Amino acid sequence: MTSSSAPAIEVDHRFMRLALALGHRNLGRTWPNPSVGAVVVAGEPGFERIVGQGVTAPGGRPHGEPLAVAMAGEAARGATLYVTLEPCSHHGRTPPCTDAILSAGIARVVTAMEDPDPRVAGSGHARLRAAGIAVTTGILREEAYRAHLGHVSRIGLGRPSLHLKLARTRDGFAAGAPDKRLQITGAVANGLVHLWRAHSDAIMVGIGTVRADDPSLNVRLPGLAGRSPVRVVLDSTLRLLPSTHLVRSARDIPTLVVTTSGAPAHARRMLASTGVEILSVDAGADGRIDLDAALRRLGDYGLSRICSEGGPHLGDALAKADLVDVCTLITGPVELGEGGGLPAVGPHLGERLSSGHLRPVETRDLGSDRAVTYERSVPCSPDS
Structure with a gap:
């Protein structure tokens, strides 16, 4: 639970730090994919609670976002997802992470940085916004850049x-x-x-x-x-x-x-x-x-x-x-x-x-x- 007087940006920083810490756990284990941390947070301002979390699995799949929303289950509906890198929007060996986010009923997505991969490169954010999800990006971007430098x-x-x-x-x-x-x-x-x-x-x-x-x-x-x-x-x-x-x-x-x-x-x-x-x-x-x-x-x-x-x-x-x-x-x-x-x-x-x-x-x-x-x-x- 966070203080009701805490500014929204402070709350976003707090949960993004947790997402970055989760991603850091699997550095070196997920190549060729980046190690992405994700946290699902539910509750009204001042009464936030973590209902799901995930990190890219060894070998690069599944990604952190679908693992986090799966852990949250029904609690993901109307919740906020914090993720260290823009969710993917392309079909690879697994469905796009944006599909899992939309299916879970997430209301807001907060990311640290855009994915430079040309298969994503802003299209993940755009797809989420087009579906009516509020998207905030750039939270702790410098820290995320270091984490995803590779x-x-x-x-x-x-x-x-x-x-x-x-x-x-x-x-x-x-x-x-x-x-x-x-x-x-x-x-x-x-x-x-x-x-x-x-x-x-x-x-x-x-x-x-x-x-x-x-x-x-x-x-x-x-x-x-x-x-x-x-x-x-x-x-x-x-x-x-x-x-x-x-x-x-x-x-x-x-x-x-x-x-x-x-x-x-x-x-x-x-x-x-x-x-x-x-x-x-x-x-x-x-x-x-x-x-x-x-x-x-x-x-x-x-x-x-x-x-x-x-x-x-x-x-x-x-x-x-x-x-x-x-x-x-x-x-x-x-x-x-x-x-x-x-x-x-x-x-x-x-x-x-x-x-x-x-x-x-x-x-x-x-x-x-x-x-x-x-x-x-x-x-x-x-x-x-």
Whole structure:
């Protein structure tokens, strides 16, 4: 129940925050569809009560709206539906969400943002209005844009959104001497990284990171092991060895290798026999993988949210290609000291940060570590 003196916009914000929280639960589980949260609220002003809620199911169907109105049942008649993205109005493998809303007798629909998908793009709102339903949109739009950034990017740019994560010492280094692993961050920061993994469609690294660290790239938080996302390795000449953790577990956790069309055929056959899936793209002028083409290929595959944990060289290459949408720098308390090592922030990423192309939006203390998150200052698409 809400206070009778609460302004209507405050009430709308309150229930939209709940819808966004519901949608956040299934981030990383619904691709190629966005994770949409929905809440059905009944009752007179000052006496509102939640009668239904839903979120896009794993695999992308059913959508959040029909789940929410089904939970509400008869209580949905005359009620308000809060939803984080414009309800779809086109026929796919399931009927349009607008059909479920109209059948339920919803009187008002409040959305956070229009769906950029050209199959929707305002037609869902228009259909609801044409049927006499009151529609309010733009409530907590900025928060919803962040939540649906992967969807916006894949639709608008043809590629997933990319979150670059880098750890560094207090004096700015990601690694010390060759072949010497450097533990930079503590347990709290490491736990956050695993939560990011659980909320991503995929984790991406380069072959250099695999050969140096032999990572597992899974989620190791209690109760969330089943949320390990797709692992992606960028490997232009297919140097990935069958003895690595990624290859040995490829039948348990989907593992993709993006390579060039000229990669050796025998290496393709060997990796394919282990359960690794090979995606080919053209090479750039330097003979390496064209990163823009790689992300577009991953977008075609259905992935919309990628977390890059590939280290400074890959991070700087992604920044040079202007493919970084979000960047988080986690700074630990220790210094590498005399002699230095590999800088965490390369020249191209440094320019993106110093110029404001990537602007700071959040600072968090994580135990003895500090994480600063930057976001692209220019939206993913002109209409965003």
